[in-house]
Amino acid sequence: MKNKFIEYYSMAKFISHEVFYEAQMKQAGSRQASFLEKCEKNKKYIGNMVVLLKIISSFMIVLLPLIYLVSGPNVLDLLVPNSNMEITVITYGIIFSILMTSYLSYLVLFGLYTMGAYMSGESFYWLRTLPISKPKLRKYAFMTLFRSIDLQLISLCLAIPIMMFIFTHNLVLTFLSFLISIPNAIFCLCFLIFIGERVSRVIFNPETTSKKSTRMKILVFSVIIGLSIGMNITLQLVFFTLEGTLAYFSLSPYTNIWNLILSLIPYPFAPIYFISLFISPTNTSLSLWATSTIGFLLFLGITYLMSRKALKSLSAVIGGRKEKKYKRKIEDLNIEEIKIEVAKYGPIKAYIKKDLTTAARDPQSAMLLIMPMIMTIIMIISFSSGLTEVSDLNIQLLSFLMVSLLIISTMNPLMLVMGLMNMEESGFAITSSLPILPRDQAKAKLILMIIIQSISFIVSTIFASIIIQSFWVVIVGLCALPISLGFLFIAFMMKIMLFGKMKYKYITEEIYKEKKIRKWLLIGLMNLGLVFLNFTIIMVLASIYMEVWFLASAMLLIGGIILCVLFVAFDKMFPSFKGYKSYITGGSLRKNPIFGAIAVLLLYWCLPFIVLNLIYLTISLFINPIIDPIGFNNIRRIVGPITEFSVLALIFIIIVPKWLSLPYGSKKLNQYLKDIKITNKQNYIKNILIGIISFLIIVFSLYMGSLIFGNYTFSFDRIFHILDTVYFGLGAFIFLYMLIPAIWEEIAFRGINTSIFKEKYNTINTIIMCGLLFGLSHLINFLTLIGESPLSTVEQIIYASFMGITLSYTYFKTRSLIPCIIIHYCFNVFGTLFIPIVFDSTLLEGIYSIIFIGIIPMILIILFVYTTQNSQILKRE
Amino acid sequence: MTETLIQVQDLKKYFEQNINNQHVQTKAVDGISFNVKKGEIFGLLGPNGAGKTTTIKLLLGLLEPNEGSINIFGMNPQREDVKIKEHIGYVAEEPLIFRSLTTKDLFNFISSIRKLNPSKTQKMLREYLESFEAIQYYEQILDTLSHGNKQKMQIIASIIHNPKILILDEPLAGLDAKSVKVFKEILDMHIENGGAVLFSTHIMKIAEELCDRIGIISKGKMVGIGTIDELRKQSNKLGASLEDVFLRLTDQDISVMEIIKKLRESFNNK
Structure with a gap:
């Protein structure tokens, strides 16, 4: 029996890897080619990823809520049993229900795709062609499911008992909570199976092509992204406001009525209520005992029904794909009815249209376009406490600039460049045969990116102006916009130079894919370095003359200069069609010796000057030149x-x-x-x-x-x-x-x-x-x-x-x-x-x-x- | 005197590969020369991995050659690929034609980039779609089409602008018999109108049937070039099928015999 179990378990490895691969492929969207490349490069890629995902998700399930819980104010004090049993019970009920909900959410978040791929049954098609009996196949299927999320389930079973032990040091309670963890794990698993079934219908079914399904796909993706970003923030918020909420419940005269109502709700409250009554069994009212027992039994019943249903859908998985009836078959289409219309736009507009349609139908690309805006708002909100703490408007503005510039200027361009520049992979055969000027292509991409970058920047400005409650923020933000666009330009052009530099031209497609990580790191570091340089300049300016209008106009000037230089560089990299024939990359400095000489001279003067001043600035952080001028000068004379x-x-x-x-x-x-x-x-x-x-x-x-x-x-x-x-x-x-x-x-x-x-x-x-x-x-x-x-x-x-x-x-x-x-x-x-x-x-x-x-x-x-x-x-x- | 449209001289392309942390230089194309003239179908024939696709990518300016020259309409594809591509149709080996667009979006995009006349293109597109029996997929997302249907769309995309040269990399893979017939007719019409076709395949029958001249590539080198009769002469196998000629020229005939012999032995010993 035991050997059989091990045999099935080890066999399930291959199927579960297959399932994972299927899920990753769907998730990769238009970036499937690069995913395949990774698999090709590293033979163990899939295996490693499976293990990594398991470890990360079980870590998230067990430890993350605990961290938030402990970091929340006074939560641990709240958990000390109160003499009033009603208050203790409601405290335990609420805190642990939050924990249980977060476990369920994390399980869904990390298991959704794999479960969707599993439920689509595609991984079992080839197994069905082999001579394996149905019951055996079912065992394989079950084992695969177990193997796909084994670590998560185990951690799910252990999470509540561990918490309970940490908080109460009560062995009886710990054991009891372990007992209820098992039906809870089954409940979560069934829930995941149902959701996975829905997802597989939407995403993994190759026959769903309607616009509705596209919308559903985007919805699913939004939920996943929203969960993954929102979970942390929600948990943080919940635990920070926990004290107030609990105080409200415990001070309310209706505490016992609240208790009775909550303990009747089968999930997530009833099981926790049921256990927490054991803290002091004799001290609680009979009515609460009755309601929580009813609630707990209801929970068990629901879990049982759900598991029956889940088993049914599991056996349907290996039974093969259900034939779905379409309202209208493709063969029935009246050919005469189909209207063929060819629209004609300019090349740039056509390109933008194509990118937007792709993004609308490929959820991952859509996310990469929407993410910059979401990220920015989240960043501003999470920094809002820091922004409002300072009373000086000038310092508020400076810190706002730092936050927004740092985040928007380093993260967003990278995201946008990654998201928009890999869209051609799936259309390689078409793009490579069309007479597209790289200039048009680059322009189309840049226009989209500039729009998104600007929107996210302006939105963040508006948010910050609401938080700081000053209209100046909007003005300063608008003045800093050119700088942030400059960073976008730089990331974009560096990506092209590193990935698409050919002998006679630059192209937007990736042709040099080697050393990818190093190149991206270089782009990121370059942007980060420039942001810091920019800060230094702002700080120096602020130390000279701390006035809002002065800073704003200085930023506008700097940004304008940067943009002008970058526009010229763009024109050089992507010449218009007229200049195309004679265009050869490189050598312009050699051909125009005066430019060459000026470039060398500028380097000779400017780079040491900039680096020296940066170093002096850093030194001045440690040795104040005003307090200790001699010491500062001595170091300067050596370091200089x-x-x-x-x-x-x-x-x-x-x-x-x-x-x-x-x-x-x-x-x-x-x-x-x-x-x-x-x-x-x-x-x-x-x-x-x-x-x-x-x-x-x-x-x-x-x-x-x-x-x-x-x-x-x-x-x-x-x-x-x-x-x-x-x-x-x-x-x-x-x-x-x-x-x-x-x-x-x-x-x-x-x-x-x-x-x-x-x-x-x-x-x-x-x-x-x-x-x-x-x-x-x-x-x-x-x-x-x-x-x-x-x-x-x-x-x-x-x-x-x-x-x-x-x-x-x-x-x-x-x-x-x-x-x-x-x-x-x-x-x-x-x-x-x-x-x-x-x-x-x-x-x-x-x-x-x-x-x-x-x-x-x-x-x-x-x-x-x-x-x-x-x-x-x-x-x- | 017919006009030469594609001229390839001593073309070389090497790839640097990193296998087990060792830099290995593979010679994908190692000195290939050939011409494609107006009004002919030139076949590039070779076993898998011989360098056909690399040659075609070099012709389109998607890769840069290490050595040698390419001339298409008297222009260099590395520099003037945009001008060249205006008069070229290309069918790639894999139908990578934008997974998330519909057929309609795809042709809107293509006709916008190529600046085609909308009403004329509309008519042509309808005819092509009908003749390939693919018109019912007009509003479908391309990713959901079968391989053969994707291939049909790719073929239509490559001929919609009446190109002077068609560059086809295994174009018949996945097509049904009816569509193959239609496609052959289209190729014939294209040739009659003074176009040229560069056709790459590893299927002998198609090459024998379609191509006026054939170049046989093996391991990045051109081992034989000419009409089928000329190739027979080169391989000293008069009257032989193209398959035999091919195996002879690529030095595979002896090894194939050995493989077959071994296979038979192990099969019989069972």
């Missing part, structure tokens, strides 16, 4: 250069070569280093010597100039003074601060910019343009102005341009970046350390710096480099 160096390294070792594909397309690191002439074939010793001698030429020129125009004054005192206040010591100054511009500016201006300019212009133009660019890039010093006058910045721009020409020439002639780095480095270090010159007037200083730092070294070094390189050529010949 290290961060800057590493960010620049990231830019020029990864971002520029890999992402921007400069200077000659995306190459591997060693090839890139060769391209920018650091590790290419060269005479290192000679190039180092050229660098040093060129620097000496500059020193000579500087010294001569100082003799003519100013007074050369040198003092160690001055050196260390500068170093200590500005640079944190000589070592850091020499080996950290000055290496940053020397290495990275040389790579940027010589290694990359000259190389890309050279592709389009001739050598002389390239050298001049790159020199001017180098000079003009010092314009940035107007912004930072570290202890310098604007005039000196102008001087710097002029002599740096000459210097830039010199260095570019050296770079071309020697075919090496090494001398450039050496010249730059030595000039920065020793120029600052040893050449302090005092001038009588700013005019003299200007003339000096232009002639003796700019022009004379340029001429001399160019002559020097020219002779060294030419002699080499002569030698070779």
